[in-house]
Amino acid sequence: MKIFKFGGASVKDADSVRNVSMVLQSQGFSNCLLVISAMGKTTNALEDVVELYFKKDNYQAKIDDVKQKHLEIAHGLFKQNHEVFEEIDLFFNDIVAFLRRNKSPNYNFVYDQVVSCGEMISTKIVSEFLNDVGFTNNWLDARDYIKTDDSYRDGNVNWQKTEQVISALDKSKCYVTQGFIGSENNNFTVTLGREGSDYSAAIFAYCLNADAMTIWKDVPGVMTGDPRKFENVELLSNISYEEAIEMAYYGASVIHPKTLQPLQQKNIPFYVKSFVDPSAPGTKVGASEINEHRESFILKENQDLLKICSRDFSFIAEDHMSQIFNLLAKHKIKVSLMQNSAISLALCLEDKFDVLDELNAELQESFETQISKNVSLFTVRNAKLENIDRFYREKNVLLEQIAKNTLQMVIQ
Template sequence: MNVFKFGGASVKDADGIRNVAEILRMQPQGGRVVIISAMGKTTNALEAVVRAYADQQPYQELLQAIVENHLQVAAELFTETDHPLFAEIQKFFDEVIFFLERNKSPDYNFIYDQVVSSGEWASSKILSAYLNSIGFKVNWSDVRDYIKTDNTYREANVNWAETESRIQKLDRNTCYITQGFIGSDANNYTVTLGREGSDYSAAIFAYCLGADSMTIWKDVPGVMTGDPRKFKDMELLTHISYEEAIEMAYYGASVIHPKTLQPLQQKNIPFFVRSFVKPEEAGTRVGSGGDPVLKESFILKENQHFLRIATRDFSFIAEEHMSLIFSLLAKYKIKISLMQNSAISLDLCVEDLYGHTADFARDLEQGFEIQVTDGVSLFTIRNANLEQSNQYYLHRNVLLEQISRKTVQVVIK
């Protein structure tokens, strides 16, 4: 059984849906699970709905625009206006409105998961209906019946034992269409697995099924030596090891979700990154072995924050200071991208998905001097040519530089 994942760019419109259908037709027949992300920029649009709701601002028009976009895509795929898909889409988004009107919970993250997850539901319904209409038999499945988690909303932790038990009941001769990014907790409330978590969803299914392979279809040729939208003259990496891919994901390579690789490596499941634009091309294979000649690769993580923390009394940064700082980082779900400490200061480059950097700084102000620089980028060169690496950031404002045997990391403003 094989697992495929199609991201938002691949299903952003009716032509995209048709292209995905054609790709699925081209693949060897047999059992498969197809994971679908929300269409295009739907997740961003739904996040705007949640922000407006939380700020007690009008959100209805924002949500209606999302509904109309999905109905328009459906209308381009189905000429019959009475197709049940239209009523399903409208009914589902009506339920989202009903939730927002009746909700009493003040928990922003809980509200986020109940609303933002609707994008995956709608896109998977449209693809499933279209495939069945052209004679490609599929079963639409609600992923919340399979991926079970705790109630850490927006970044839930998978209950692997229960999830594996449920997924292993799937018929291995059937093609399933289901959703990425989401699951459900013990009370069957919707949870999400973290931003861009659809790749992780695919890896969960692949692991639990012991899949023959997993393929992620993207708008790039495969894993490149750098994002071609940010760097010039990048090369395709045709075969890399799990270890190298995990390192690239850890440092921020956007083509691979950080949590995706370890479940695949545990069962030695081959992982392919291929282009939905040129599906005939082989793309990148991630698996055992890999090219022994490691190419220089470039990774840019944007929208980071640089924190310089020092004790007010000029005492050394000791274990008790580090303990307090790390406990606050965990409290606010702020992730460290790079860290460097001296005797009396600690420099951190962090990723703050939930907007808590100011809260973190305020909590530290009593005992520490803290300088915050927002809007920085972390530039990483893997397998670096150390003699020439500084040419890439020679004329930038460098806040922090860290060099190891084969990796250069620089925080730049």
């Protein structure tokens, strides 16, 4: 069975949805499962709805705006009396009804119940369109298949339950389902983290023992750098799972960090290809004798640099490290880079839940701290270190680290 994942850019409007059917025609639409993201910038718009809801502002107007955009896409794909319009109404009515009756003050819980609707609506539109043009498929609610704990906005997959349910699917049929979402024991929606649709595809691939998984992007494949941020980048035709995992960890936006591990465990080939030119070879990630190790550049933005020092100039010892990392785990703050000296610890952090100030307040009970916000982590993989000076030009470097052939800088 094949797993195809289409992101928001690949279904952003009616023409894009039609292009999905053209991609499938070129690849062969049989024994496959499609994982599809919310359309265009829908996730951002629904995040705005949640913000307005908690500010007790007029969120209804924003909901109406998002609904209108989906109706415009649907009108470009279906006849006026198509049943999909009723489905769209139902999904948006569900958002409004939930917000009206909700009593929970938990931001993350409310976020997941609202923002997940983008994937539900998107997949219903795509599934109905594909059926209409002859690509017969069954629409699945991913929340019935991917089971998680109740860590809202960052769900942890219950692999035993998930594999049990997904593996029972009839592999002779085709399916369309959502990325990014699952559900906890009480069947409330839990999202898998921002940009988690790639991870969803990998979960289905693992549980179905897929022959291959392909992610369709608006770029030719995995490049030696994001072409929007770096000049003269090139396509990487073949890279290993290990190299892809490293690149994802350091912030390569084309691959979600959690995606690779389930695929590697079952040696499932993973392709990154262009939906603009589906005939192009793209990038293959997996075991190969021709894997490339070219100099690659990654810029991970929206980071924070936290420097921690002992108050009495004593060493940052094991007990201090344990205390610090327990607090990081408590606040779900990810460490992107760490560097320690005798009396200090520097951490480049990713604060996706906006709780760094809370962490800092707790740390200041025991330590001296200093924060530089909104910095970037610049990483060079397979760096040619004989000409290292070129990487420092026109950069304000706050922290640097070299490990083997990987150079990293925190820059402002």
